Amino acid sequence: MDAMTGNELDCVLDGNAAAGLLQQIFVLEITAAQIECDACGFGGAVGSLPLYAAPMGAVLRCPHCEATLMRAIQTPRGRWLEMKGTRCLRF
Amino acid sequence: MPIAPRPRLEWQPVRVRDIMVETLRVKSLLLHAPGWQGHLPGQHVDIRLTAEDGYQAQRSYSIASPPEDDLLALTVEKVDSGEVSPYLVEDLRVGDVFELRGPIGGYFVWTVATPGPLWLIAGGSGIAPLMAMLRHRARRKVRNPALLLYSSRSLEDVIYREELDGMARVDADLRVVHTLTRKQPKGWTGHRRRIDRELLAEASFSPEQSPRIFVCGPTSLVEAASGLLVELGHDPLTIKTERFGPSGWMP
Amino acid sequence: MDETPISRGFRSKRQGQTPKGRLPPGQYVTADFPILSAGPTPQTKLESWTLALELGGSLAGKWSWAEFEALPQTTINTDIHCVTKWSKLGTSWQGVTFDDLLRAAGLAEPPEPYVMAHCDGGYTTNVPVEDLVDGKGMIATRYAGLPIPPAHGGPARLLVPHLYFWKSAKWVRRLRFMEQDERGFWESLGYHNYGDPWKEQRYDGD
Numbered sequence: 001m002d003a004m005t006g007n008e009l010d011c012v013l014d015g016n017a018a019a020g021l022l023q024q025i026f027v028l029e030i031t032a033a034q035i036e037c038d039a040c041g042f043g044g045a046v047g048s049l050p051l052y053a054a055p056m057g058a059v060l061r062c063p064h065c066e067a068t069l070m071r072a073i074q075t076p077r078g079r080w081l082e083m084k085g086t087r088c089l090r091f
Numbered sequence: 092m093p094i095a096p097r098p099r100l101e102w103q104p105v106r107v108r109d110i111m112v113e114t115l116r117v118k119s120l121l122l123h124a125p126g127w128q129g130h131l132p133g134q135h136v137d138i139r140l141t142a143e144d145g146y147q148a149q150r151s152y153s154i155a156s157p158p159e160d161d162l163l164a165l166t167v168e169k170v171d172s173g174e175v176s177p178y179l180v181e182d183l184r185v186g187d188v189f190e191l192r193g194p195i196g197g198y199f200v201w202t203v204a205t206p207g208p209l210w211l212i213a214g215g216s217g218i219a220p221l222m223a224m225l226r227h228r229a230r231r232k233v234r235n236p237a238l239l240l241y242s243s244r245s246l247e248d249v250i251y252r253e254e255l256d257g258m259a260r261v262d263a264d265l266r267v268v269h270t271l272t273r274k275q276p277k278g279w280t281g282h283r284r285r286i287d288r289e290l291l292a293e294a295s296f297s298p299e300q301s302p303r304i305f306v307c308g309p310t311s312l313v314e315a316a317s318g319l320l321v322e323l324g325h326d327p328l329t330i331k332t333e334r335f336g337p338s339g340w341m342p
Numbered sequence: 343m344d345e346t347p348i349s350r351g352f353r354s355k356r357q358g359q360t361p362k363g364r365l366p367p368g369q370y371v372t373a374d375f376p377i378l379s380a381g382p383t384p385q386t387k388l389e390s391w392t393l394a395l396e397l398g399g400s401l402a403g404k405w406s407w408a409e410f411e412a413l414p415q416t417t418i419n420t421d422i423h424c425v426t427k428w429s430k431l432g433t434s435w436q437g438v439t440f441d442d443l444l445r446a447a448g449l450a451e452p453p454e455p456y457v458m459a460h461c462d463g464g465y466t467t468n469v470p471v472e473d474l475v476d477g478k479g480m481i482a483t484r485y486a487g488l489p490i491p492p493a494h495g496g497p498a499r500l501l502v503p504h505l506y507f508w509k510s511a512k513w514v515r516r517l518r519f520m521e522q523d524e525r526g527f528w529e530s531l532g533y534h535n536y537g538d539p540w541k542e543q544r545y546d547g548d
Contacts, residue, residue, distance in 0.1 A: 012310055012382075013334045019196040020137045020151060024100055031198035047198025048332065053380045055426040056508065057531065066382060068464070073532045075545040080532035104347045140349040148354070172374075174355050188347045 015047040018058035021072055022046070025081050028091040035060075038087040039067040046070075046089075100192045102139060107187045108162055113250045116169045117216065118180050119155060121162040124191060129158050132223035133200035133305070133333075136165070136193030140175060150175045153220035153307075153333075154194065157227035163191075166250060168216040199333045203228060205303055208296045209237040212286070212316050214308025217335055218250050221307055225258065225265070234264045238302075240294050241267065242286055242312060245274035268294040286312065288319050298324040303331075310334040364421070365429055366539035372428040375494065380527060383492045384462035384513050391497055393481065395447050396518040397454070403447030407497065413438045413446050416480060420503040422510070423539040435501055437482035440474040443517075454519035458526060459500050462513040467526035468535070469502055469509055471519075478504060481514060506537040506544070 015022075015031050022030045031047030042064035049069065052059040057073030062085070069085045083089075109121040135153045156164035169180035201209065201224045209228065211221040218241060228237060243249045249269060259267045270282035270290060282290055296302040304325060306316045313332045320330055354370075365371065388407045395403040405413070417436045423429045444452060452471040459467050473479060482501040483490060490496035495512030502509045508528050529535045534543040542548060 014332060016135075016196050016199050016333045017151070019135075019198075020100070020192075023195055029197035031196050045198050047196065050382075052382075053378055055376075055378060056380075056528065056533075059380045061381060068381070071531055073528075075532050075547075077545065077547055078532075082531055102346075140352045141346050142352045142354060143348055144354075146354045148352075177355075178349075178352050182351050184350075187350050189349045190347060 013051040013054055015045070015049045015051055015060055017054060018051050018060065018072065019047070021058055021074055021079070024074075025072065025079055030089075030091075034090040035069055036087040036089075037062040037065060037067055037069055038085050040065040041087070100137075100195065102190045102192045104188050105163070105191045107183060107185050110183065110185060113166060114248055116180065116248075117166060117250050118169075119164050119166045120179065120183065121156075121164050122191065123161075124163050127163065130154055130163075130194035131197070131200040131202060132157055132227040133220045134194035134196045134223075135220065136163070136191050136195060138165070138175075139190040139192075140178065141190070148175050151195070153223070155219040155222045155226075157223055157230050159227065159230040166216065166219040166222070199305065199307075199331050201227075201303060201305060203231045203233040203235075206235065208235060208300050208302035210296050210302040210304045211237070211239045212242075212304070212306040212308075213239065214242045214286075214312035215244070215248070215335075216250065217306075217308030217312070217333070219307075220333060221305055222251055224305065225255075228265075229258055229262065234262075236296070236300075237262075237265045238294065238296065239265075239267045240270070240286065240291070242270050242272060242308070245271055246276050246279075266294070286316050286319070288322065291316070291319050292323060295323070298326065301326075301329065304329055305331050305333075307333040308335060364431065366423055367542045369423055369427055369429040369539065371431060375430065376424070376426075376428060377493050378424070378426065379463075379493070379512065380465050381463045385492060386462050386497065386513070386515075388497060392515065393498065394516045395443065395449075396516055398519075402449065402453070402519070403443070405446070410438065410481075410498070411483070414442045416442070416477070418477070418480065418501075418503075422503050422507050424507040425533070425537070425539075425544050433503075434486050435480070435482040436484040436487070437480045437498065437501065439477055440479040440481075441477065443481065444475075452519065454521050456520040456523045458518045458520055458524060459511040459514050460516040460518060461511050462515055465511055465513070465527050467500075467509050467511045468520070468524055468529060469500075469505070470523070470536075473502060473505060478502065482510075504538075506534075506539055508533065509537055 019031045033046050035046050036043045042062050049060040060070040067085050071082045073080045105122040105124045108123050111119040135151050137151050139149045141147050152165040155166045167179045170176045213221050255267050259265050272285050275283045306313050313334045391407045393405050416439050419434050421431045479502045481498050483498050500511040500514045532546050
């Protein structure tokens, strides 16, 4: 019976890896945009955010308080984007 | 700084014009992309392979060539358990066609228009986007100070080794520092360990010099290096990171 | 415009020699155990871990780790299927079945038709109670005889193997009974509300 292996650290990427998906949703350059966390006010570039869940979708979290800032997925019938955790984006 | 709207990403067929062997497990693919609008050093592309039965696989690769070059270069490391990289490294031939779209990403980019020292820190195949930056800097003959700290497992695993040696030889403002973490050749006087605080402090720019810092490689290296850089006094806003997943990029 | 160019000689490596009918459509068998998380791994200490059953805003049951470990343990051997297309065959899990949990809470039958699983880190997923009873669902604490590592959902994760594995919520802490179905983390972002791998219900609208 195989053990549960896998380096979990390698599975955390950053917003750069979500650029392909996000660039199809946003007209303006998204990874360089500044994002503000609604929960704690942290501000930073979208490209620098920790990215989780990469094969299922993009879950971008605040590096400061870990709140979810943005979620996006691609399906055969379209793309979904949710940004409840974002106070604002500045391009 | 105003940022221009980007064209929508569309898949386009690209043809393999040349294949260069970099190391035992790494090859660079030189691609002709008709109508390519240009890119910034540090950006990446998505590629898509389609099998005869319609099965498709998609991966992302950094563009290793500078915008000054006619052909796009992708540097691919073969991951044994991978699905795409073994095909690209072992089966692909000159003349073959696959699909590509890009350029993608506007955060992890650097051009000669940015003043100040350039500090690049790479682990393994994370050198690819940083090589685009160095090649761009060389083509434009810009002499701002530049430093590459490059961590590899062994000398045989150093990608672009001769080219980097050559660049450093003709450019007094470029310094290339290697660290070989698993195996070192006889007589090796260079570093032989993973990037740590001492190594960074030795081969470095000071925070006062305000370098633009780019770190690219496995997540573990990127997190370690960027944490140490902040400890050494560098402003986090000057540090840009790109984490590769275990097999390069996650799909 | 031209058709999609075929990549000469490219083949999927993933279609192995699996007995027909064992793999749901579109899946491939993997030997490793990929990790996929929607957030950082919670580091919950066993001393503070509790599992709760919630009904109408109040607790229908609550167990500390020691109490939970003292409940009847069941071992199951099953296949699991991730929506990202990997499957693992013949995996072994041990834990407390949903049926035994209900019994321990003194509930003769499930009080509502739906359950929302709430997890450390904020992840949620919704499952009809029909898909948890009769041994179909458990709270698992061991994989292949060993405690589940945190990165894989330990100390305890929900296990509902006949649905796509995103329903087997890692770091489960609370099962909330619902009168009406509500969509969880992925279900509210375009993934299928139910997730039957045999009907390839990956995305909303499939």
